[in-house]
Amino acid sequence: MNLALIGFGNVGRSLARLLCRKRREFPFRITGIHTLRHGTALDPNGLGENPSFGPPAASIADFLDASNADGAVELTTLNPFTGEPAISHIRAGIARGMHVVTANKGPIAQAFSTLRAEAEAAQVQFRFESTVMDGAPVFNLWRSNLPGVQVLGFAGALNSTSKVVIETMEQGGSFEDGLAAARSLGITEADGAYDAEGWDSAAKTAALANVLLDAHTTTQQVPTRGITRLTPERVQAIVRQGKTVRLISRGRRTKAGVSLRVRAEVLERSDILASGRGTSNVILFHTDLMGTFGSVSVNPGVEQTAYGVFSDLVSLLPDR
Amino acid sequence: MNLALIGFGNVGRSLARLLCRKRREFPFRITGIHTLRHGTALDPNGLGENPSFGPPAASIADFLDASNADGAVELTTLNPFTGEPAISHIRAGIARGMHVVTANKGPIAQAFSTLRAEAEAAQVQFRFESTVMDGAPVFNLWRSNLPGVQVLGFAGALNSTSKVVIETMEQGGSFEDGLAAARSLGITEADGAYDAEGWDSAAKTAALANVLLDAHTTTQQVPTRGITRLTPERVQAIVRQGKTVRLISRGRRTKAGVSLRVRAEVLERSDILASGRGTSNVILFHTDLMGTFGSVSVNPGVEQTAYGVFSDLVSLLPDR
Numbered sequence: 195m196n197l198a199l200i201g202f203g204n205v206g207r208s209l210a211r212l213l214c215r216k217r218r219e220f221p222f223r224i225t226g227i228h229t230l231r232h233g234t235a236l237d238p239n240g241l242g243e244n245p246s247f248g249p250p251a252a253s254i255a256d257f258l259d260a261s262n263a264d265g266a267v268e269l270t271t272l273n274p275f276t277g278e279p280a281i282s283h284i285r286a287g288i289a290r291g292m293h294v295v296t297a298n299k300g301p302i303a304q305a306f307s308t309l310r311a312e313a314e315a316a317q318v319q320f321r322f323e324s325t326v327m328d329g330a331p332v333f334n335l336w337r338s339n340l341p342g343v344q345v346l347g348f349a350g351a352l353n354s355t356s357k358v359v360i361e362t363m364e365q366g367g368s369f370e371d372g373l374a375a376a377r378s379l380g381i382t383e384a385d386g387a388y389d390a391e392g393w394d395s396a397a398k399t400a401a402l403a404n405v406l407l408d409a410h411t412t413t414q415q416v417p418t419r420g421i422t423r424l425t426p427e428r429v430q431a432i433v434r435q436g437k438t439v440r441l442i443s444r445g446r447r448t449k450a451g452v453s454l455r456v457r458a459e460v461l462e463r464s465d466i467l468a469s470g471r472g473t474s475n476v477i478l479f480h481t482d483l484m485g486t487f488g489s490v491s492v493n494p495g496v497e498q499t500a501y502g503v504f505s506d507l508v509s510l511l512p513d514r
Numbered sequence: 515m516n517l518a519l520i521g522f523g524n525v526g527r528s529l530a531r532l533l534c535r536k537r538r539e540f541p542f543r544i545t546g547i548h549t550l551r552h553g554t555a556l557d558p559n560g561l562g563e564n565p566s567f568g569p570p571a572a573s574i575a576d577f578l579d580a581s582n583a584d585g586a587v588e589l590t591t592l593n594p595f596t597g598e599p600a601i602s603h604i605r606a607g608i609a610r611g612m613h614v615v616t617a618n619k620g621p622i623a624q625a626f627s628t629l630r631a632e633a634e635a636a637q638v639q640f641r642f643e644s645t646v647m648d649g650a651p652v653f654n655l656w657r658s659n660l661p662g663v664q665v666l667g668f669a670g671a672l673n674s675t676s677k678v679v680i681e682t683m684e685q686g687g688s689f690e691d692g693l694a695a696a697r698s699l700g701i702t703e704a705d706g707a708y709d710a711e712g713w714d715s716a717a718k719t720a721a722l723a724n725v726l727l728d729a730h731t732t733t734q735q736v737p738t739r740g741i742t743r744l745t746p747e748r749v750q751a752i753v754r755q756g757k758t759v760r761l762i763s764r765g766r767r768t769k770a771g772v773s774l775r776v777r778a779e780v781l782e783r784s785d786i787l788a789s790g791r792g793t794s795n796v797i798l799f800h801t802d803l804m805g806t807f808g809s810v811s812v813n814p815g816v817e818q819t820a821y822g823v824f825s826d827l828v829s830l831l832p833d834r
Contacts (some may be wrong), residue, residue: 212803216662330807331659338658339651341828342536343821438784464758466796466810469789476786478812483532483821486812487650490786492798494805501663501803508661 195511196238198226198261198292200254200283201269204380205297205324208500209267210243213507220508226261228254230270238262254279254286265510267503268296274388274397275413277304284309284320293318295506297499299325302401303413319510324502326352326398327475328494333405334505340484345406347446347480350488352398354473355382355389356421356441356458361471363429364438369422380496381473392420392441395456399443406479407445409452418456432460438468446480466490515831516558518546518581518612520574520603521589524700525617525644528820529587530563533827540828546581548574550590558582574599574606585830587823588616594708594717595733597624604629604640613638615826617819619645623720623733639830644822646672646718647795648814653725654825660804665726667766667800670808672718674793675702675709676741676761676778681791683749684758689742700816701793712740712761715776719763726799727765729772738776752780758788766800786810 197213199206206227213222223240228250234257235245251257258266266287268280277300284301287294294313296302301309302322313320323334327350336345351357358379359372367375373386382389389395396416403409403416421441432439442459445452461468467476470492478488491498517533519526526547533542543560548570554577555565571577578586586607588600597620604621607614614633616622621629622642633640643654647670656665671677678699679692687695693706702709709715716736723729723736741761752759762779765772781788787796790812798808811818 219662329804331655334659335651335655339654339825341825342539463783464789464791466786466789466794466812469784469786471784474786476810478810483817483824484649485814485818487814487818488810488812490796490798490808490810492786492806492808494807497803498805498807504803505659505661 195221195265195507196223196225196261196263197265197267197507198228198258198263199224199267199269200228200257201271202227202229202232203269203271204496205499205503206269208496209503212500212504214243216504220511222507225263226257228257236260254283258286258290258292263292265293265295265507267507268294268298269503270298272298272300274300274393277301281305281309285312288312288316288318288320291316291318293320293510295321295503297322297324297503299397299401302404303397306401306404307410321506321509323506324499325401327477327489327491329498329500329502329505330489330491330494331505332477332489334509335489336406343484344482345479346482347444348402348406348477349467350398350443350475350477351440351467352443352475352477353389353395353441354475355386355394357474358472359390359421360424360429360439363424363426364433366426368426369424379473390420390422392418392456395441395443399445399454399456402443403445403452403454407447407452411452411454416454416456419458420456421458424458436463437461438463440468442467515541515585516543516545516581516583517585517587517827518548518578518583519544519587519589520548520577521591522547522549522552523589523591524816525819525823526589528816529823532820532824534563536824540831542827545583546577548577556580574603578606578610578612583612585613585615585827587827588614588618589823590618592618592620594620594713597621601625601629605632608632608636608638608640611636611638613640613830615641615823617642617644617823619717619721622724623717626721626724627730641826641829643826644819645721647797647809647811649818649820649822649825650809650811650814652797652809654829655809656726663804664802665799666802668722668726668764668797669787670718670763670795670797671760671787672763672795672797673709673715673761674795675706675714677794678792679710679741680744680749680759683744683746684753686746688746689744699793710740710742712738712776715761715763719765719774719776722763723765723772723774727767727772731772731774736774736776739778740776741778744778756783757781758783760788762787
């Protein structure tokens, strides 16, 4: 299967390495890579892990047409509030009859039902495992393993930056020290405001709600409060009570549709949602037939995000 | 698809209710039920949730031959150290060209590689999702969702009785109070020794090792120490250090094969393996490509065990 990569940052490079390493077992070939920064690389025989870039294609449409790919992998830098340019890239792939895999949560948060309908009409697959909990199976778990079960709701500690900031304040550091620690781990961008204000969690909440609760929502519609009002004094007072704080995403079905929210919640130390250190994430699903269960991901990194994309790609292969 | 149930205790009854409830979407029909206590029920048009039992068939072979079933579901009471009579029942199903699903961990702990080989030779499926973590996807997760990933090891808090006993002692009760609490929750049998001495955890450890680490081991080969030496005084001293105790199953690949053990371990309150109350279970997988991740199951009951069997059955349907 020939692949066209749109975007080639840390996740894209890690994915390229993984595809090379697993080439014998999983017959993928990267025939095109397009980036704003480096330009465009094309080779119908397959690009290596360190491709040579030429001038950029005039447009994503031109790039995809030239790539001779069966699948498009969308990994660009995202505007989380619009989902662009990722949504347009995904549409361009679907319109050309390509399967599309993305690690960008914006399109799932902002335009899932439309993109799903377009993919169905074009008879192609659209996959997005890495958008929540990195590569740990979440969406593919529901796609493959839980026949007949309805998700009634979910609760998750899905944002790593806020967790690192809270842990830093618990240990006596300032809010800014915490953001610096998160930046040094490579898990937050620029000023970290998007994470600290809860918008990363809100986007994941909207994505989960759109896919698992049949919601038609967007990031901006999720009632969201981040951790920016938390102070080291308040966090340490909570620690003295034997408790901790986590930025929690919650969603549940209601008679009117769905109820969603993102809040800093005070939790018992033994609460599953509070467990795990560093960048670990947790999600719990409340269901009709399977009670409450969920997934944990311990200190995931860019390799795990790349693996999630890889697992989506493998699911596109015939006979998988 | 016609099903023959061997055993009709709490899990079997819950499964029969679930199959009835989901009959329109998932076309299963229970055409035979065989139990030691109630006798045998047969109806080629399908038995209801409350079948009428006649005299028992002369043997499991006779029962399966009379059931006209495509799949056998093994749910009998188990001798955990031999895996019998479940192993013989599974063999009888496979030998008749039936797919087999079991919720009994004994056969997976004691005879997995043999049973897998027999099923492959007979071109039938053999499934056992509910044997570890009840219905939460564990084995089916690895079967469907993690292409190319190797399990390097695992760690799990997989035994509910020991957890309830430890929590009882943390709150000032005795060991026996804890066992009584576990019995009242319906999660432990008779005297609870099998759980407290660690053998339930050892059987799950052996099952996980056989399936995920390519081991050829048995319950008895897992170095096992239970929680029987723990006293309320010791448990409370650990609580005063801000920590807790859990009966932990561990396995990992080594150059020589696998290293396995079951031990009561002192853990931080914030450790994922210590999280969750009551009958909650946790498992973590250490892997090559996907780092460390895992599953949690919060207070599972018999309905979740039945659901695990149901999900296995659905995976046997054509086009699933």
